[in-house]
Amino acid sequence: YIGGIGGALLLVLINPVSALYFLIFEAILQQVDGNILGPYILGNSTGxxxxxxxxxxxxxxxxxxxxxxxxxxxxxxxxxxxxxxxxxxxxxxxxxxxETGVYEELAYMENGEMKFLGDQASTRFNAKRPQSNWKRLLHIGKKLSADAKKRTFTG
Structure with missing residues (x-):
């Protein structure tokens, strides 16, 4: 910011509107550098x-x-x-x-054996891929609609 302030002071003497544009550009540049570019570069060097x-x-x-x-x-x-x-x-x-990708579909492990989502041989529980939130909401909406037609509500 110090360099930007010095440059803006010089620009005010020449053209105040250009100094305002310069300060806006400098603020945006500092934010991008400090919050995006700097952490990205530092992250690459540190892992x-x-x-x-x-x-x-x-x-x-x-x-x-x-x-x-x-x-x-x-x-x-x-x-x-x-x-x-x-x-x-x-x-x-x-x-x-x-490899972390192997564990994305893993439901649980039993006796050292991996049990994956959707595995029919699952002995502990019927592992299923969780539904998306939209499918859950649609299911709840259909249930409420059916209950409303019957005029019975089951919490």
Whole structure:
């Protein structure tokens, strides 16, 4: 912001309207740089997503102030890496894959065997893919409509 203020002061002497445009552009540029571009670049260099970069800056900044802003991302990156290594080691110890995509359709595990959603051999419960919210609302709406026609409501 300091550079933008200095540039705007010089522009005010030449053309005040241009100075206003410059300040608006500078504010937008600072927001994009600080909230999008900076976390993206910092996330790529530390292995964290942009969300975790912003989270660590806010969390450690609230915890330790200006010092937290500076050391928050590196500290969080180390903690994140440690948790990742521990979770990977525990998965390997149990003979499970590290690929997260495998677990998206997983309902539960029984005796070391993976039971997936929609699996007919499920012994614990009939695992089904959850309906979308729209289908649930449509089902509830149809039930209420049928109850209204019968003039009986079943909570």
């Amino acid at each position: 964290l997503s942009s969300f975790w970069v912003i989270f660590s800056i806010m969390f450690f900044g609230a915890l330790w102030g200006a010092v937290g802003w500076v050391i928050g991302v590196p500290v969080f990156a180390v903690v994140y890496a440690l948790f990742r290594k521990v979770s990977d080691a525990l998965l390997r110890k149990r003979g499970l894959t590290l």
